[in-house]
Amino acid sequence: MARGMILPVPELLPTEGVERLRARLATARFQDGAATAGWHAKLVKANRQLAPDDPAAAELRAIVEQAVRAHPVAMMATRPKAFGPILFSRYGAGDGYGSHVDDAIMGGVRTDVSFTLFLADPDSYEGGELVMETAAGDLAFKLPAGGALFYPSTTLHRVEPVSAGERLAAVGWIRSHVRDAAGREILFDIDTARQSLFRQSGKTAEFDLLSKSLSNLLRRWADD
Numbered sequence: 001m002a003r004g005m006i007l008p009v010p011e012l013l014p015t016e017g018v019e020r021l022r023a024r025l026a027t028a029r030f031q032d033g034a035a036t037a038g039w040h041a042k043l044v045k046a047n048r049q050l051a052p053d054d055p056a057a058a059e060l061r062a063i064v065e066q067a068v069r070a071h072p073v074a075m076m077a078t079r080p081k082a083f084g085p086i087l088f089s090r091y092g093a094g095d096g097y098g099s100h101v102d103d104a105i106m107g108g109v110r111t112d113v114s115f116t117l118f119l120a121d122p123d124s125y126e127g128g129e130l131v132m133e134t135a136a137g138d139l140a141f142k143l144p145a146g147g148a149l150f151y152p153s154t155t156l157h158r159v160e161p162v163s164a165g166e167r168l169a170a171v172g173w174i175r176s177h178v179r180d181a182a183g184r185e186i187l188f189d190i191d192t193a194r195q196s197l198f199r200q201s202g203k204t205a206e207f208d209l210l211s212k213s214l215s216n217l218l219r220r221w222a223d224d
């Protein structure tokens with residue numbers, strides 16, 4: 001499942017939400033994506049992005065943020081304190097986004113967790129995989145429409161060139177209550193184990209001890 005908290009969530013946004021986003025994006029105004037990239041990322045970024053002043057931008061952003069907030073596993077993995085910008089991008093044939101790390105602060109928000117919400121059906125475009133460049137090698141993801149990949153913003157990553165069709169995606173950034181990815185992973189694992197134990201045996205003394213440990217670690221590590 002989670003590898004160093006690189007976490008695919010296959011159904012973050014239900015089909016109705018995906019269709020609503022696609023319908024609004026179909027008539028929205030897009031501009032050159034290099035406008036929102038840092039100076040070195042500009043060198044490798046080729047896509048189009050929803051213009052920030054488009055009238056649909058606030059509504060679309062709210063749909064994505066709500067989808068994250070409504071998903072228990074996404075919340076457990078990210079523990080959001082604040083959301084940074086949420087961008088909507090199109091990659092047509094020949095577009096891609098070479099290896100880069102996301103800016104540390106975006107829209108005034110420290111970026112701890114990045115996410116990509118896939119909005120196009122994987123069969124509708126060639127290429128366009130989101131690749132995490134980890135110490136253990138490259139991990140490539142091409143999720144179903146409505147699926148999202150969450151990963152530490154400290155990770156080098158890229159979007160492989162699209163060779164046919166169109167890759168439509170939303171990308172966003174989260175400031176977490178827990179800055180450190182290793183800490184988030186420990187909390188995620190304890191929380192997962194405690195919920196599984198609860199499903200098996202109910203509110204046992206062991207469940208209570210794991211709950212206490214989870215709370216007390218969060219209290220030690222959280223920025224409030």
Ligand code: NI
Nearest residue numbers: 100101102157
């Ligand atoms: Ni990026």
